[in-house]
Each structure stands twice: as structure tokens, then as C-alpha cells.
Amino acid sequence: MRQLSKSKILAYRQCPKRLWLEIHRPELKDDSSAETAYRIGNEVGEVARRIYDKNGDGVFIDIDTLGFERGFAQSAELLIEGKGPVFEAGFRIPGALAFADVMLPDDSEGTVRWHMIEVKSSAGVKDYHRDDIAVQSFVAESAGVELASVSLAHVDTTFVYGGKGDYEGLLKEVDFTLEVKSRRGEVGEWLEAAQAVASLPVEPEIATGDQCSNPFPCAFCNYCGQDENAVDYPLSSLPNFSGRRRDAVEALGIHDLREVPDEFLSPIQKRVRDVTRSGEIFLDSAGAAADLKGLEFPVRFLDFESVMLAVPVWKGTRPYQQIPFQFSLHCLDKAGSLTHESFLDLSGADPSEALAKALIRVCGDQGPVFAYNAAFERMVIRDLAKRFPSMSASLLEIFARVVDLLPVAKARYYHPDQHGRWGLKSVLPAACPELSYDHLDGVADGAMAVEAFKEAVDSRTSPERKGEIERELLAYCHLDTLGLVRLWEVLSGRDGRAE
Numbered sequence: 001m002r003q004l005s006k007s008k009i010l011a012y013r014q015c016p017k018r019l020w021l022e023i024h025r026p027e028l029k030d031d032s033s034a035e036t037a038y039r040i041g042n043e044v045g046e047v048a049r050r051i052y053d054k055n056g057d058g059v060f061i062d063i064d065t066l067g068f069e070r071g072f073a074q075s076a077e078l079l080i081e082g083k084g085p086v087f088e089a090g091f092r093i094p095g096a097l098a099f100a101d102v103m104l105p106d107d108s109e110g111t112v113r114w115h116m117i118e119v120k121s122s123a124g125v126k127d128y129h130r131d132d133i134a135v136q137s138f139v140a141e142s143a144g145v146e147l148a149s150v151s152l153a154h155v156d157t158t159f160v161y162g163g164k165g166d167y168e169g170l171l172k173e174v175d176f177t178l179e180v181k182s183r184r185g186e187v188g189e190w191l192e193a194a195q196a197v198a199s200l201p202v203e204p205e206i207a208t209g210d211q212c213s214n215p216f217p218c219a220f221c222n223y224c225g226q227d228e229n230a231v232d233y234p235l236s237s238l239p240n241f242s243g244r245r246r247d248a249v250e251a252l253g254i255h256d257l258r259e260v261p262d263e264f265l266s267p268i269q270k271r272v273r274d275v276t277r278s279g280e281i282f283l284d285s286a287g288a289a290a291d292l293k294g295l296e297f298p299v300r301f302l303d304f305e306s307v308m309l310a311v312p313v314w315k316g317t318r319p320y321q322q323i324p325f326q327f328s329l330h331c332l333d334k335a336g337s338l339t340h341e342s343f344l345d346l347s348g349a350d351p352s353e354a355l356a357k358a359l360i361r362v363c364g365d366q367g368p369v370f371a372y373n374a375a376f377e378r379m380v381i382r383d384l385a386k387r388f389p390s391m392s393a394s395l396l397e398i399f400a401r402v403v404d405l406l407p408v409a410k411a412r413y414y415h416p417d418q419h420g421r422w423g424l425k426s427v428l429p430a431a432c433p434e435l436s437y438d439h440l441d442g443v444a445d446g447a448m449a450v451e452a453f454k455e456a457v458d459s460r461t462s463p464e465r466k467g468e469i470e471r472e473l474l475a476y477c478h479l480d481t482l483g484l485v486r487l488w489e490v491l492s493g494r495d496g497r498a499e
Helices: 006-014 016-024 034-051 068-081 127-142 177-182 184-198 243-251 267-278 285-292 352-363 375-387 389-401 406-412 424-431 446-457 463-492
Strands: 086-093 096-106 113-119 147-155 171-175 299-307 323-332 338-344 369-371 402-404
Touching (some): 034 113, 299 352, 299 463, 323 352
Antiparallel strands (some): 147 171, 299 323, 323 338
16 A cells, blocks of 8 residues: 555546656656745745744644655654644645644643644635645544644735834634545545545556646646647647536547537637638738727836745735836837836835836826736736825826737737637747747746746845846846737738837
8 A cells, every 4th residue: 555645545536647647757847837836835934924924833744854654753753742833744644644734732622632733835725725734634533632722824925024024924724624634535535536546557548628728737747748739739739728618529539629510610710720721821901900990009018927925025015916016118219219118126126116017107197008818907007006195196097098909819810820829929929930038048928037036035145147137137028018919900901110
């Protein structure tokens, strides 16, 4: 019998094939995207230890330092004696093991009992958290630990950081005591089934589907989807094509979107299929001109880069609040002259106020401000207006002038190379092949920009590296708004190529 960790049991819950691959073929895993999630979880975990250990007498079981045997032994000793708080206490039973984020002693009944708290960096309780905490409490109680209560603590996004390292109130607890007790039999069945899968000599045959991304992207998607990836235009390239309709099409033996019959497709899906079949670009010039009619020069093109911190570091900010640290703005006048303005703050201080002032200065007082998927830009501007009342009127005036290019592009343009996607990184290389993110060094997408910003403001980053990051961020954001200019020119039928 294998000793399955809680994460392995939850992998089984998502997909039995995932569990088998985790155990037998871990080299196939592509978990590069998980690094950020782990880091955020660690940040919240560190703050949780400060919140639940106000007197500083808690014990942290560092498995990486102690090793499993010593870690489990120390956990058992502390839990028997009733000494706490204990952080990352380990439990194991035949076939399973788990670690608890927080264990607080409860002697209300004169016996050694514990309040177990599982800390999550999310802004609320997710469905899969319920399985997580059910497994954890099952292993703990099966190991002989008496639980007085079981809770999940998540980040409270209404918390406003007051500064000076005071994070009291950052976490909000939700009680799961009754629920986890009612699921003990269910968890036992999961463990038994997971052990059966783990012992299989070959991987179970399970087709790709919703489980590949629900509740989170599986690190084996590339491996499991390799047959699908062999098709030039797989069904996954049809927008919003899933569930029963996709199942019905696959049952017909169809795996190439160009072969899907009309009756299974929405109008936009039919357009994707037809354009892909013909290989000819779809451009509704008249419709795009009508969409853009009445928008006078000068026209501006705006893109923000922002950071969301689970644990806020700037006074007056909230967890997961979008804090803009950079913008790029291109401005095109009636004569065809194109100018560029930018803002980037890598000082480590809250960049918001300085950015708001710069934004007001460069946006002028007339003409549309184009953005792509503009709900984000509008949200950032509206939030700045709330935070800085003295600039509210000017910021809200800019807010009212923001025009979203995404609906125009989605309704009026499609290229086969988009593969059913209308994100700027998909549309721009197709519509404007002379512009490419491939040549950028270091920062080539929004997620990379956020990580680069965090590295740049870290006090341990050298001035040389900080300067390198600054150049990378400026080049990336500049390309985003230059791309908007080019896309606008394509949609509006203009041939200008001002630099």
C-alpha cells in the first residue's frame, strides 16, 4: 500500500489518470504555472503563523529540515502533550498522510483536543476546499487526534492594511466541523479507490475533458492531449464549444473543427469553422467603420500593468486589489503623427497616486481612449478615482472616454491563426504579423510582467538587474499599445504605419 499525501488523494478526485501519472510518470508533468500559486500560499501561510501565534511560543514543524520521520514524531509528541500552537503538524495512517496549517489547543473539556485550521490564499471558499479539509480531518482523526473543531481560513478582501505589519483581520474563518464529520465514510471510499488506481500496472484510459481544467489546470494536459494536439484545428479551437455538443461531435468521430456540421455550431463558431476551412481572413470593414464612427481625433491607446497581492504591503490597500504600477499610452493625431508616453514605478512604494497624476496629464481632455478588453482599464481607473478624491473628477472623465476594441475585433475580424481566441496575444500576430512578442526578452505577457515587477522592487535585487527589468517592462507594455494602434488601423481601414 502506498502512502498517499492529501494532494495525491485530491489529484484522484480531479481525475484518476492524474493520480496515476503523478505516481508513475511524474516526469511528464508541466507545473511551471504552479510556482506562483505556491509562493502566494507560502506568503499567506507566513502571515497566518503571526496571526495565530501572538505570543510567539508556537512550533513550526519544518519537514524540509527535519525530514518526515522526525517531523511526524515531533508532531505526535506536541499533539499528545497539548502544546501549541503547532504549524504544519503531520499525521499519517496506513495509506495516507497530511499536514495541517494550524493546530490550536482546546482544553475546554479538560482533555487534549485541537482546533484545526486550514489556511487558503483564495478570497473565498472553493468547492474543492471542502474535499481538501475533509481529507485532512479524516487523516488527523484516524491518526488519533481529537478535533474539537475544523475551520478553513481564507483571505478577507474587505481587510484594509493599516501598516506596521499588522495583519489582524486578514483571514476569515469558516466552520466546517459538522460537514467534515459527515463525510468520513466518503473520504474512506476515496482513499480506497485512490489506492486501487495507484496500484494499476498501466494508466487508466480517460479522455480529456472538463476535468483537465476543473477545479484547476492539470499539469499533465499536454501529455493527455497529445493526440488532440496532432490535429491542426482541434475542436478545442472552437470558442465555448464543450459539454454535450462536443461529446456528440466526438461520438461521430469528428476531431477537426473544419468537419463539424452546422447544427452543432453557433453563428460565431460557424464563422471560425468557415474561415478556417477557406484560409481567407474575415474582415467586415463596413461594420467596423460603423462601430468606430463618430470617434474624433486625437485617439489614444492605453494599457495598464498591475499587481494583486494576497498580503497587501501598502497602507490603505486591500488583498487582491489591482494596484497599477505601469501604463503605456500611444496617441495618434489627425495628421497621422504617433507619440508615446509611459509610466513605470519600481521604487517599491505604492505607485498608484503618481500613476494617476501621470495618467491625467497624458490623456488630455478629449478623444477616445482605446483599450482591449477594457473592463480591466475601466476598473483600474474607477478604483483610482475612489482612492484619490482630489483627482476623481479628472479620472472619471477619462473613464467615460474609454472604448473597448475587443467587441469590435470579435464581431468584425477573424484569422485562422487565432484558433478561436480573441485575446490580444492571439489577434495581434494574425492581424499585424510585423509585430511580435517573440523577440521580447524576459517579459512577454502579463503574468511575467507581474513577476518581473515583484523581483524589481525586492530589496535584494541588484541595480543592474533592476535596470534590465525596467527595460523589459517598458518594451513589453509599449508593444501592447502599439499593437492596439495597428489593430485599430486594420479595423478602421487605415494604412498608416507611424512609429
